[in-house]
Amino acid sequence: DAKTTQPPSMDCAEGRAANLPCNHSTISGNEYVYWYRQIHSQGPQYIIHGLKNNETNEMASLIITEDRKSSTLILPHATLRDTAVYYCIVSLVTQGGSEKLVFGKGTKLTVNP
Amino acid sequence: SQTIHQWPATLVQPVGSPLSLECTVEGTSNPNLYWYRQAAGRGLQLLFYSVGIGQISSEVPQNLSASRPQDRQFILSSKKLLLSDSGFYLCAWTGLRNTEAFFGQGTRLTVV
Numbered sequence: 001d002a003k004t005t006q007p008p009s010m011d012c013a014e015g016r017a018a019n020l021p022c023n024h025s026t027i028s029g030n031e032y033v034y035w036y037r038q039i040h041s042q043g044p045q046y047i048i049h050g051l052k053n054n055e056t057n058e059m060a061s062l063i064i065t066e067d068r069k070s071s072t073l074i075l076p077h078a079t080l081r082d083t084a085v086y087y088c089i090v091s092l093v094t095q096g097g098s099e100k101l102v103f104g105k106g107t108k109l110t111v112n113p
Numbered sequence: 114s115q116t117i118h119q120w121p122a123t124l125v126q127p128v129g130s131p132l133s134l135e136c137t138v139e140g141t142s143n144p145n146l147y148w149y150r151q152a153a154g155r156g157l158q159l160l161f162y163s164v165g166i167g168q169i170s171s172e173v174p175q176n177l178s179a180s181r182p183q184d185r186q187f188i189l190s191s192k193k194l195l196l197s198d199s200g201f202y203l204c205a206w207t208g209l210r211n212t213e214a215f216f217g218q219g220t221r222l223t224v225v
Contacts, residue, residue, distance in 0.1 A: 034213070034214075036214075038157075041201070041219075041221075042218065042219070043203050043205070043216030043217055043218055043219050044157070044203075044205075044214075044216050045216075046213035046214065046215075049213065087156075087157070099145060099207050100159070100162055100170075101147065101159070101205070101207070101214055102159055103149070103156055103157035103158075103159070104156060105155075105156040106156060
């Protein structure tokens, strides 16, 4: 089962910031938070990841709470092309050392003109 | 640079027929490999993952199997397809722990 909880859908006006929340209350100390998005009929695309510090790249910013039990993905100026399903994932490591990526249901973000 | 190839892009198969989907990765060695399925309107379900040649972990009981005959090759198979096997199948790989995952373009399978 996925270790994250996200709202099923959100709307955002074009040009405004989109703030997508994620709860991961059972995250362990060495697990990272990843964000991916999936545009219809395509494979998921990596956006950003972080451990405990806030992160920023050319696509988005990731804000992780101090207790690491939740995070927020911020798209600073949403465009129509940002309409997609956004997945928040906590990385899992099995006994074999692999990273087992378990996706939840994600948040369907709709950017409106 | 690393790339991932997945084929075919679309496939229509009759119930009871066999299935073989292939995924190959270039530009890296010892990747962790994954097969996911996405039913219409649903999220991504992890089917199999592999940390090395011949090492396959199955996540859910199902009509499918996976094999990894070479380091950068991952194959999804079925001996007899069911209608419920229809969906969008995605292959992915990761490298060192806590790096991003790269996904193929997917195969849309319709079982009729």
